[in-house]
Amino acid sequence: MSHTQSIPLRHGLLFFFEEDVNGHQDRATQPPILLPQVQEDSPSPASRGALYPFYTPSDPLVLDEQVLVSPAHPLEWRRRSQQARMLMQHFRVPLPEQPEGFPMKRILDLAIDPNGEWLRHLAARAPKAECIGLTSQEITARQTAFFAAVQGCHHVSTQICSLTRPLLFPAESMDLINGHFLHAILPEYAWPLLLEDCFRLLRPGGVLRLLECVQGKSTSAAAGTLCATYRQQMDRLRAAARPSAPGTQTIRSARPERLPIRMEKTGFVAIKQQESLLDFSARTPFHSTLREQADDFFQLLEPFCTPHACSRETYQQVYHEMQLELLEPTFRGYWHLCTTWGYKPSRHILRPIPSMHVEQPFPQVLYTCSLPCSLFIEQEETQAHGNEQRREMTTPAPTN
Numbered sequence: 001m002s003h004t005q006s007i008p009l010r011h012g013l014l015f016f017f018e019e020d021v022n023g024h025q026d027r028a029t030q031p032p033i034l035l036p037q038v039q040e041d042s043p044s045p046a047s048r049g050a051l052y053p054f055y056t057p058s059d060p061l062v063l064d065e066q067v068l069v070s071p072a073h074p075l076e077w078r079r080r081s082q083q084a085r086m087l088m089q090h091f092r093v094p095l096p097e098q099p100e101g102f103p104m105k106r107i108l109d110l111a112i113d114p115n116g117e118w119l120r121h122l123a124a125r126a127p128k129a130e131c132i133g134l135t136s137q138e139i140t141a142r143q144t145a146f147f148a149a150v151q152g153c154h155h156v157s158t159q160i161c162s163l164t165r166p167l168l169f170p171a172e173s174m175d176l177i178n179g180h181f182l183h184a185i186l187p188e189y190a191w192p193l194l195l196e197d198c199f200r201l202l203r204p205g206g207v208l209r210l211l212e213c214v215q216g217k218s219t220s221a222a223a224g225t226l227c228a229t230y231r232q233q234m235d236r237l238r239a240a241a242r243p244s245a246p247g248t249q250t251i252r253s254a255r256p257e258r259l260p261i262r263m264e265k266t267g268f269v270a271i272k273q274q275e276s277l278l279d280f281s282a283r284t285p286f287h288s289t290l291r292e293q294a295d296d297f298f299q300l301l302e303p304f305c306t307p308h309a310c311s312r313e314t315y316q317q318v319y320h321e322m323q324l325e326l327l328e329p330t331f332r333g334y335w336h337l338c339t340t341w342g343y344k345p346s347r348h349i350l351r352p353i354p355s356m357h358v359e360q361p362f363p364q365v366l367y368t369c370s371l372p373c374s375l376f377i378e379q380e381e382t383q384a385h386g387n388e389q390r391r392e393m394t395t396p397a398p399t400n
Contacts, residue, residue, distance in 0.1 A: 052224025054216035054333055055297045057083055058183040058256050059230070063237050065187070068304050071137050075296040077114050084113035086289050087180070087211075090278055094122040095209070097274045097339055103175065108201070109133040110163060110179040110194075116144030116156070118180065123153040129175075133158045134167075164190045172203045179210045183256055195266040204346035208268060211339045212256035214275075218333035222322035226298050229309045229318075236308070259340045268342030278335040282328065290333060291326045298322070 061069045069076050088094075095102070104126050109119045112133035123131040133156070135141050141158040148156035161167065163186055177198045186194065198208050218224075260271050280290035298319055306312045325331060 050221070051217040051219060051332070052221050053227040053231075054218040054220065054223050054335075055227060055294050056213040056216040056335060057181040058213040059297075060188075060234065061184050062187050063234065064189065064241055066237075069300045071185070072139065073300065075300055079293050079296040079300075081114045081117075082289050082293055084115065084117035084180075086278075086286055088117055088121055090276070090286070094118055094125065097209075097272075097341065098207070102207075104129045106130045106174050107132065107176045107178070108167075108169070108174050110177065110198075111135065111182060111185060112140060112144055112158065113180070114140050114143060115147055116140075116158070118178070119144065119156060120148055120151055120153055122178075123148065123156045124151065127153075127155065129155065131156045134161045134163070136160065136162050163194055166193075167197050167201060169201050171200050172206075174201045175203060175206050177202060177206070177208050181212060182210065183212055191262060192266075195262060199266050199268065199344060202344040204344055206344045207341055208263065208344075209339065209341040210259055211337065212259065214256050214336045214338050216333070216335050218326075219328075219331055220322050220325040220333070222318050222325055223294065223298075225318050226301075226305075226315075226322060229305045229315070230298075230301050233305050233309045256338065260342075263340065263342045267345070269345050271340065271342035274339045276337040276339070278337055279333075280335070281332040282330065287331075287333075291323075294326065295323065 061067070071077075071080075105128075107119075107122060107126070107129050109116075109122075109132070112119055112135050116133055119131055119133045123129070131153070133141075133144055135144070135158060138160055141160055144158050145156070148154075163182070182194075195208075202208065260273065263271055278286065280286040302312070302315055302319075306315050309315075326333075
């Protein structure tokens with residue numbers, strides 16, 4: 001039995017994902033192939049206004065200990081540098097959700113961008129705060145230190161440290177811990193350890209702030225095909241690394257939308273979220289920047305996708321189709337950004353009572369359902385009918 005998924009491209013071209021699920025053994029090792037088929041009189045996706053999945057800065061580039069894209073690759077360096085400058089132009093300030101007079105004496109940036117863009121902007125606005133940036137690349141640390149010195153921010157320092165290991169700082173020594181798109185570089189198993197480490201490092205009342213991209217959408221069907229190829233390959237490797245029971249699927253628990261739940265389990269309180277829409281449609285200020293980032297991203301992922309998901313020729317054909325669609329005047333694209341922050345409990349910000357948590361030993365339907373269950377209604381009617389019969393039997397008959 002085979003499953004076929006199709007995504008229409010411009011000029012009536014369709015690309016199909018075809019995978020044989022219950023095929024013979026000799027076909028089991030063959031990858032799904034993108035088969036181009038021509039359909040006439042098919043309107044373009046842009047004219048229909050359809051939106052397809054698009055690359056996001058939170059797409060994972062690591063799987064356990066396997067690194068899919070090297071951070072030192074020139075294209076990855078350029079992509080992350082452009083991304084950091086674009087975000088600063090989009091938000092205008094390093095901490096748009098925090099009040100202006102938020103007290104900060106020591107700040108930790110968990111994974112600085114290649115030039116330390118966000119950390120240096122924050123240091124310029126907080127000249128009395130000690131700003132520390134972490135990175136796993138020595139060249140990134142030197143580059144950030146150089147630009148900070150040129151900018152005159154002598155209270156900026158960098159340390160080479162992996163986020164998969166404990167952070168070597170004293171407990172309760174930070175006022176603010178920041179992270180941008182950590183889902184792209186942090187393995188799934190390391191998330192609970194990192195959150196617990198951040199909770200340990202923060203002073204009472206300190207803030208953990210995490211920015212992630214929940215989803216990306218665009219009118220480019222070819223970009224949607226490339227995203228489907230990449231995510232299909234990620235699911236295969238994840239399922240192979242963590243085999244589950246027959247008939248079930250391996251569930252990815254580390255997702256950007258699950259951050260509030262993870263932070264609450266760690267102990268953070270007063271957790272809030274702020275959403276933002278970054279528009280990179282045609283004729284917008286960020287269109288050319290996002291077009292270059294998408295080109296770099298899918299070019300970096302070609303060695304990862306082509307050996308198993310499709311042939312190199314097919315991948316290149318869809319890649320060039322995406323480049324053309326991103327240049328169309330009707331192109332539309334969006335990133336749904338979400339900033340999540342929470343506080344370490346203090347005298348002013350208390351930890352909630354455990355019994356108030358959602359996770360209780362009682363079934364959730366007992367306290368969330370607003371309408372009575374039909375079984376309960378039937379039991380109540382039976383009980384009321386029995387009470388009425390007993391009342392009639394015990395009530396003496398009226399005498400004339």
